[in-house]
Amino acid sequence: MVAATAILPAELLDKTGRRFLARVFTRADRGRLEEMYRAFDPKRRAQGLPPGDGESIHRWLDLVLATGTHVLVEADREILGHLMVLPIDERSCELANFLHQAIRNRGIGTALNLLALEIARDLGRHRVWLSVEPSNRIAIRSYEKAGFRRLPGSLWAPEVERERLPQS
Numbered sequence: 001m002v003a004a005t006a007i008l009p010a011e012l013l014d015k016t017g018r019r020f021l022a023r024v025f026t027r028a029d030r031g032r033l034e035e036m037y038r039a040f041d042p043k044r045r046a047q048g049l050p051p052g053d054g055e056s057i058h059r060w061l062d063l064v065l066a067t068g069t070h071v072l073v074e075a076d077r078e079i080l081g082h083l084m085v086l087p088i089d090e091r092s093c094e095l096a097n098f099l100h101q102a103i104r105n106r107g108i109g110t111a112l113n114l115l116a117l118e119i120a121r122d123l124g125r126h127r128v129w130l131s132v133e134p135s136n137r138i139a140i141r142s143y144e145k146a147g148f149r150r151l152p153g154s155l156w157a158p159e160v161e162r163e164r165l166p167q168s
């Protein structure tokens with residue numbers, strides 16, 4: 001997958017009017033992104049992610065950063081969030097996002113979900129899929145606000161699958 005250059009960088013506004021920059025991850029950001037995940041709290045909240053210790057975070061990032069489109073959320077040159085749009089197949093991609101605890105619950109996650117839909121559309125992917133634990137109410141609410149709906153059949157599973165089709 002390639003970076004969605006037509007869409008990024010983008011400005012995101014939180015509910016208080018604070019501005020954040022959403023821009024494509026580059027290799028030079030790797031150390032600062034690891035730092036964000038080391039300071040992330042609570043760890044292992046979203047299906048065991050991010051991992052709990054520095055070495056596991058390093059290995060996990062090696063894996064996820066190898067493919068897909070990765071977007072950082074920045075303010076005052078500090079990395080505070082990471083959106084991943086990962087390929088599943090030619091038609092679909094997976095969405096995941098992780099915001100530092102300092103900026104949660106202000107609308108940035110919802111804005112990133114909408115950005116992910118634009119990125120998917122730009123990449124020609126017509127389906128965005130994600131999986132979320134039913135107990136992660138804040139994440140579920142942010143996905144609902146961006147139009148994601150629960151897929152039938154996932155009601156009793158430990159994880160709930162959702163999808164949204166970007167409008168063409």
Ligand SMILES: CC(C)(COP(=O)(O)OP(=O)(O)OC[C@H]1O[C@@H](n2cnc3c(N)ncnc32)[C@H](O)[C@@H]1OP(=O)(O)O)[C@@H](O)C(=O)NCCC(=O)NCCS
Nearest residue numbers: 046098099104105106107108109110132137138139141142
């Ligand atoms: C999940 C996450 C990306 C969401 O981003 P966010 O910026 O915090 O979410 P938003 O502010 O856009 O939306 C959250 C919504 O949930 C609501 N909410 C907060 N706590 C809630 C709760 N316990 N129950 C129900 N709704 C809740 C908020 O009020 C808000 O809705 P509103 O705007 O209608 O008031 C972010 O919280 C995060 O990074 N969490 C840790 C990692 C994680 O769980 N990632 C998801 C992996 S599936």
